[in-house]
Amino acid sequence: MTERIAEEMKGQMTERITGQKPGQMKRVNALRAHPLYQKYYRELEELEKDRIFCRHQMPHLLDVARIAWILNLERGLGFDREVVYAAAVLHDIGKALQYTEKIPHEKAGEEIAAQILGDLPEELAFSEEEKQMILRAIAGHRRWREDMELLESLLYESDKRSRQCFACPAESECDWSPEKKNLEIDI
Numbered sequence: 001m002t003e004r005i006a007e008e009m010k011g012q013m014t015e016r017i018t019g020q021k022p023g024q025m026k027r028v029n030a031l032r033a034h035p036l037y038q039k040y041y042r043e044l045e046e047l048e049k050d051r052i053f054c055r056h057q058m059p060h061l062l063d064v065a066r067i068a069w070i071l072n073l074e075r076g077l078g079f080d081r082e083v084v085y086a087a088a089v090l091h092d093i094g095k096a097l098q099y100t101e102k103i104p105h106e107k108a109g110e111e112i113a114a115q116i117l118g119d120l121p122e123e124l125a126f127s128e129e130e131k132q133m134i135l136r137a138i139a140g141h142r143r144w145r146e147d148m149e150l151l152e153s154l155l156y157e158s159d160k161r162s163r164q165c166f167a168c169p170a171e172s173e174c175d176w177s178p179e180k181k182n183l184e185i186d187i
């Protein structure tokens, strides 16, 4: 068997097992690789390294992305997967500036995300409409409002439902109200 055929078979096998072709999330990965994303993410990692309460790093960001994606499918909302993931992966990127400069993280995050989204090369760029929708979702994800846009409320809900309060060792010290806490497996 030639090396090329072996490689092709490996690729097909991966696709069968994961249901994914490699490189399906190019735009989301490009956001994460952006130097500004890396800078604020590293700062946040350092700032939260001894934090006993909820952190805002990749496990949380991907929990939010995946919950939002599940809800999107269950409810037939029709969002593009990369739009959902982009909003989730970017939504807490302003958190380091909230800790260090006291800037609310949804505002700081909106600004950082706008720059990152605007810097993507043309072949990886989100459309203008998608960019604005992602930015509004980041800016609005922290507080519930009656007039929320659909992606905004999806991000808000997924953010809240992502927290595993029922298994958190710091639950009794956490200031989230009992109604807000997730006290059983739900999604």
Ligand SMILES: [Fe+2]
Pocket (backbone or CB within 6 Å): 056, 060, 064, 091, 092, 159
């Ligand atoms: Fe969050």
